[in-house]
Amino acid sequence: KAGVTQTPRYLIKTRGQQVTLSCSPISGHRSVSWYQQTPGQGLQFLFEYFSETQRNKGNFPGRFSGRQFSNSRSEMNVSTLELGDSALYLCASSEGTGGAYGYTFGSGTRLTVV
Amino acid sequence: DQQVKQNSPSLSVQEGRISILNCDYTNSMFDYFLWYKKYPAEGPTFLISISSIKDKNEDGRFTVFLNKSAKHLSLHIVPSQPGDSAVYFCAASEAGGTSYGKLTFGQGTILTVHP
Numbered sequence: 001k002a003g004v005t006q007t008p009r010y011l012i013k014t015r016g017q018q019v020t021l022s023c024s025p026i027s028g029h030r031s032v033s034w035y036q037q038t039p040g041q042g043l044q045f046l047f048e049y050f051s052e053t054q055r056n057k058g059n060f061p062g063r064f065s066g067r068q069f070s071n072s073r074s075e076m077n078v079s080t081l082e083l084g085d086s087a088l089y090l091c092a093s094s095e096g097t098g099g100a101y102g103y104t105f106g107s108g109t110r111l112t113v114v
Numbered sequence: 115d116q117q118v119k120q121n122s123p124s125l126s127v128q129e130g131r132i133s134i135l136n137c138d139y140t141n142s143m144f145d146y147f148l149w150y151k152k153y154p155a156e157g158p159t160f161l162i163s164i165s166s167i168k169d170k171n172e173d174g175r176f177t178v179f180l181n182k183s184a185k186h187l188s189l190h191i192v193p194s195q196p197g198d199s200a201v202y203f204c205a206a207s208e209a210g211g212t213s214y215g216k217l218t219f220g221q222g223t224i225l226t227v228h229p
Contacts, residue, residue, distance in 0.1 A: 004157070033215040042222065043158075043203065048215025055214040090157050094215070102148055103217060105157030 002027065004093050004106035012112045018079040021109045025072050025093030032074040033103060034066060037088040046089075049074055081113045117141045118206050120220035127227050133191040135223050137204030140185060144206040148217065149178060149189045152201045161202075162189070194227045201225070 005024040013019050025032050034046040045058040049068035066076040072093075078085055088110050092103035119138045127133045137147075145166045150158035164171040164178045164187065171178050177190045191198055204220040207213065 006157075031215050033217075035217075043205075043217075043219040045216045045218070050214065056216050058216070092157075092215075092217075102160040102163055103215075104160065105150075107155070107157045110155075 004091060004104050006089075006091055006106035006109050008109060009107065010110045010112075012114060013081050015081055015083060015113055017081050018077060019081060019111060020075055020077045021089055021091075021111070023074045023076075023091035023093075023106060025074070025091075026104055029093035029095055029104075030072050031094045032068060032072065033092045033094075034074070034076050035090045035092065036060075037090060037108070038086075043090070046076065078111075083113050085111065086113045087111060115140075116221075117144075118204055118218050118220040120202075120204055120223050122223050123221070124224040124226070127194045127225065129196055129227055129229050130193045133189075133194045133198065133225055133227065135189040135191075135202050135204070135225065137187045137189075137220055138185055139187075139206055141206070141208070141218070142185075143208045143213075144218075145209045146207045147178070147180060147187050148205045148207070149176075150203045150205060150219075151198075152203060152222070158203055191225075194225075196227050196229050199225055199227050 007022045031050045033048040037043045048056040052068045063079045068074045088108045090108045092105045094103045148163040149161040152158040162176045180187045201222045205217040
């Protein structure tokens with residue numbers, strides 16, 4: 001079974017630009033969550049999508065948005081990039097129940113804003 | 115407000131000995147606790163979980179203990195191996211509602227196992 005695939009692996013953008021990151025979940029998984037990892041804040045939840053609907057959102061500004069397609073693939077978008085958006089962005093997929101079954105993470109996209 | 119805390123940034127252990135990683139939490143609504151292992155430039159890998167209705171769960175060399183009254187859990191690795199060297203994250207989830215898909219992570223503990 002293929003794992004969670006995130007593209008691209010690395011990205012360098014300039015302040016003020018926007019960026020789109022992609023996540024393909026494990027086949028059959030309908031839930032996709034996104035996290036931001038930084039040295040100062042650790043791993044923080046961005047949002048979760050299930051069957052194309054956003055069910056939950058973390059405490060991030062509106063510049064961070066996402067969507068999910070009918071095949072469960074998900075994208076997240078960050079507009080008007082700031083230096084502080086430099087981070088490792090991780091997505092995780094699950095069957096939807098989470099909890100004991102855990103979430104399978106992708107390898108992440110390393111975003112550097114210059 | 116950090117709801118999940120790992121107070122030890124690092125832990126160094128000799129190969130073959132026991133590694134004990136600790137985690138404290140403040141939110142009584144957490145119903146599952148999970149441990150993840152992470153290597154640099156990779157995503158976290160799920161290790162083991164425990165329901166809030168249990169006090170122990172074992173999987174091979176890994177055992178997680180939960181003390182609900184103390185809001186404390188620990189991960190025991192016995193015996194420790196050099197390949198266990200990584201960052202270990204404690205995470206927690208709440209049941210349904212507005213907590214769908216959300217894991218709350220601790221800051222992580224760097225485990226180094228010396229040969």
